[in-house]
Amino acid sequence: MADDAAEPRPLDVRVDWDRCMGSGNCVFWAPETFDLSDDGHAVVVDAAATDEERLRTAAQGCPVGAISLWRAGAEVPLEEST
Amino acid sequence: MPGLNSTADFAAVPFDPYELKDVVGGTIRDPYPAMQALRRISPVHSGPIDLGEGAEIADPTKPAPVTVFGYDEVVQVLRDSDTYSSTIYEEVMGMVMGRTILQMDEPEHRSIRTLVASSFRSKMLERWEEDLVARVVNELIDTFIDEGRTDLVRSVTFNFPVQVIARILGLPREDYPRFQRWALELTSVAANWERGIAASNALRDYFADVMEERRAHPGDDLISELVRTEVEGRHLTDEEIFSFLRLILPAGVETTYRATGSMLFALLHDRTQFDALYNDRSLFAPAFEEVVRWEPPVCVILRRATREAELAGVKIESGADIALLIGAANRDERKYPEPDRYDMFREQRQHVGFGFGVHVCLGMHLARMESRIAVNTLLDRLGPFTLDPDAEPPHIEGMAFRSPLSLPVVFTPGG
Numbered sequence: 001m002a003d004d005a006a007e008p009r010p011l012d013v014r015v016d017w018d019r020c021m022g023s024g025n026c027v028f029w030a031p032e033t034f035d036l037s038d039d040g041h042a043v044v045v046d047a048a049a050t051d052e053e054r055l056r057t058a059a060q061g062c063p064v065g066a067i068s069l070w071r072a073g074a075e076v077p078l079e080e081s082t
Numbered sequence: 083m084p085g086l087n088s089t090a091d092f093a094a095v096p097f098d099p100y101e102l103k104d105v106v107g108g109t110i111r112d113p114y115p116a117m118q119a120l121r122r123i124s125p126v127h128s129g130p131i132d133l134g135e136g137a138e139i140a141d142p143t144k145p146a147p148v149t150v151f152g153y154d155e156v157v158q159v160l161r162d163s164d165t166y167s168s169t170i171y172e173e174v175m176g177m178v179m180g181r182t183i184l185q186m187d188e189p190e191h192r193s194i195r196t197l198v199a200s201s202f203r204s205k206m207l208e209r210w211e212e213d214l215v216a217r218v219v220n221e222l223i224d225t226f227i228d229e230g231r232t233d234l235v236r237s238v239t240f241n242f243p244v245q246v247i248a249r250i251l252g253l254p255r256e257d258y259p260r261f262q263r264w265a266l267e268l269t270s271v272a273a274n275w276e277r278g279i280a281a282s283n284a285l286r287d288y289f290a291d292v293m294e295e296r297r298a299h300p301g302d303d304l305i306s307e308l309v310r311t312e313v314e315g316r317h318l319t320d321e322e323i324f325s326f327l328r329l330i331l332p333a334g335v336e337t338t339y340r341a342t343g344s345m346l347f348a349l350l351h352d353r354t355q356f357d358a359l360y361n362d363r364s365l366f367a368p369a370f371e372e373v374v375r376w377e378p379p380v381c382v383i384l385r386r387a388t389r390e391a392e393l394a395g396v397k398i399e400s401g402a403d404i405a406l407l408i409g410a411a412n413r414d415e416r417k418y419p420e421p422d423r424y425d426m427f428r429e430q431r432q433h434v435g436f437g438f439g440v441h442v443c444l445g446m447h448l449a450r451m452e453s454r455i456a457v458n459t460l461l462d463r464l465g466p467f468t469l470d471p472d473a474e475p476p477h478i479e480g481m482a483f484r485s486p487l488s489l490p491v492v493f494t495p496g497g
Contacts, residue, residue: 021440022196025442029448
């Protein structure tokens with residue numbers, strides 16, 4: 001078995017279109033990963049194009065909480081470790 | 083343009099927008115220490131509070147008002163629009179603005195907002211950058227560049243956002259002065275109710291003529307878009323369009339002018355950061371986000387509880403009015419180290435300077451773009467300008483709305 005700690009699996013980014021209201025906030029924070037579709041929904045163009053810290057900022061910053069991050073099928077909590 | 087003469091009596095009045103400056107925002111210079119002290123006691127307070135202007139008198143017949151100081155708690159309220167309703171804005175602004183998306187809850191809010199949202203996406207705004215914003219700012223700079231000194235609030239920041247909005251609405255240039263006057267009179271309605279209502283009515287008459295003209299001759303402007311657009315198979319009513327257009331004035335003019343002024347204020351008081359941005363314009367994005375965190379132009383958002391709730395252990399009665407202190411939340415020391423310091427290099431974090439939740443600022447991308455073009459154009463043309471040592475030092479003032487009232491600067495004449 002590969003050692004997960006040595007080579008963490010990439011984050012999967014999901015957008016809940018029922019919640020998304022197209023604020024464009026995610027595109028502002030992570031323009032390489034998100035784009036807005038013509039009907040105004042956020043879409044994930046390349047989850048791996050933004051570093052994880054920034055992805056977390058984009059997900060936390062979603063005004064309506066429509067973005068979730070997943071790793072190996074499990075949702076990654078967005079709360080900051082303060 | 084024909085058909086725009088119904089309010090011609092205003093057209094010839096020369097107008098210095100600066101005359102209204104002191105009635106809009108209030109004069110408190112630093113409300114933050116009082117906010118921080120109260121937040122350290124509890125991020126949420128029930129009952130009247132005193133931030134230096136005297137506590138309001140409690141009304142025992144109404145649910146106790148609630149004030150929120152903490153970042154996480156503000157986010158929690160703004161995310162839960164079922165429990166915390168925007169209908170409170172009916173009373174505060176409805177009489178002046180008409181029925182706007184500001185006071186709507188879901189699902190109505192979303193259906194109307196969706197109609198106008200596309201015009202405010204960053205990609206749609208790119209076309210305005212050079213032809214419109216840069217041109218407006220350059221024209222303003224032309225009027226003072228040979229003098230070697232100016233007050234940037236009076237000569238630039240106060241003037242450019244209204245001209246940008248006027249152009250996005252497709253208004254003719256000769257209408258800009260009276261449009262700006264109505265915009266400011268509407269925004270300062272709290273200081274002069276009758277004048278605000280008169281401006282609201284004047285704007286409706288004015289827009290009625292413009293809409294009629296756009297229905298006949300559609301263009302690439304927002305008013306043409308609004309008369310053309312459909313929601314669930316029906317067109318927006320004239321009244322809905324009037325309300326939206328009225329809302330754009332305080333939302334689009336007041337805020338951008340204040341944020342741009344506060345950013346220039348921050349830069350003028352820190353040469354290291356001024357020089358960093360001067361030499362590397364890619365720093366604009368973090369520099370602007372930081373100013374919207376540090377001195378949000380709109381410092382208070384209101385909500386009303388639709389049911390009994392609890393926030394940070396504080397009980398909220400059904401029907402209670404809730405004031406979210408955006409400025410306090412953005413300086414929550416639990417989230418931002420050294421929160422009172424303007425630092426464009428700080429670790430980038432989300433802030434609530436554009437609000438949060440379904441009502442998050444529709445114009446935030448426009449504000450960022452306008453401010454970026456304005457600041458970059460000023461840096462390009464004036465060179466490294468500094469505060470005028472012979473002028474009265476400027477201050478950021480206000481409670482509900484904050485920004486500097488003046489920004490006296492000197493630079494090499496001609497730039």
